[in-house]
Amino acid sequence: MSSLVERHQHIIDSLKKKGIVQVLDLCRELDVSSVTIRKDLQFLEDKNQLFRTHGGATLSNPYIGDRPVIEKVSIQSTEKEKIGQYAAGLIEPNDCILIASGTTVFYFAKHIHPKGNVTVITAALNVAMEIAHHPGIEVIQLGGIMRKTSSSVTGIYAEKILEDFSCSKLFLGVDGIDLEFGLTTTNMMEAQLNRKMIAASRKTIVLADSSKFGKRGFGKICGLEDIEQIITDSNISQHIVDELRAGGIEVTVLPV
Known part of the structure; x- marks a missing residue:
């Protein structure tokens, strides 16, 4: 059995390498019980060296607070730009697509220059305004209660409208992706x-920079089994990429 100091150092080293660790993996690697590992994680969290999560731990605070879109748009901007540009290339002529809200999908909207006609249904006011001038894009703006922090609408009116549509793709931005809890x-x-939106789409494509992984927001969107593809940047942990691909998700990693 490893000593206390050795176990703690192994946990910190694994976190620095992977970004996230799981209790069961640490039990196997260190040949100790889950009770011992959980005590180690509690000790290290008390020392402000990690944050415990369900079934594991992460180096960064996994719980996210709401921030205005004008503040978030400049965070990870290089990564979001690359993700948006790549995602725009997935649009096909005569597509009918859904675009959710968020800063990454806004970067995506800036790069939409379709060959042929495309119909876009969106909850995001800034997305609608960004693409409204394009002659080949028909925009359907969902209505409802406007969230000022995200410049997008929510509520029963927006949800009811979606019942009348069947879209080829949903481009979804999220605040957090947790391997166990989902989006x-x-x-x-x-x-x-x-x-x-997921229910109204044949394929869900998540646009998320690497900082979103291992994070959790207040509202759960869905489990990982409900999405088909994630587009992210190369700062993501390879361990997380392997776990996602093992679950059948197509993961596109863009160099930054």
């Missing part, structure tokens, strides 16, 4: 609308 956002009503 989350900081607002419960937005999470509910996102679920309706």
Whole structure:
């Protein structure tokens, strides 16, 4: 059995390498019980060296607070730009697509220059305004209660409209992706609308920079089994990529 100091150092080293660790993996690697590992994680959290999560731990605070879109748009901007540009290339002529809200999907909207006609249904006011001038894009703006922090709408009116549509793709931005808990956002009503969007789409493509992984927002959107593809950047942990791919998700990692 490893000593206390050796175990703690192994946990910190694993976190620095992977970004996230799981209790069961640490039990196997260190040949100790889950009770011992959980005590180690509690000790290290008390020392402000990690944050415990369900079934494991992470180096960064996994719980996200709501922030205005004008503040978030400049965070990870290089990564979001690359993700948005790549995602725009997935649009096909005569597509009918859904675009959710968030800063990454706004970067995506800036790069939409379709060959042929495309119909876009969106909850995000800034997305609608960004693409409204394009002659080849027909925009359907969902209505409802406007969230000022995200410049997007939520609520029963937006959800009811979606019942009348069947879209080829949903481009979804999220606040957090947790390997166990799934996809989350900081607002419960937005999470509910996102679920309706997933139901109205044949394929869900998540646009998320690497900082979103291992994080959790207040409102759960769905489990990982409900999405088909994630587009992210190369700062993501390879361990997380391997776990996602093992679950059948197509993961596109873009160099930054």
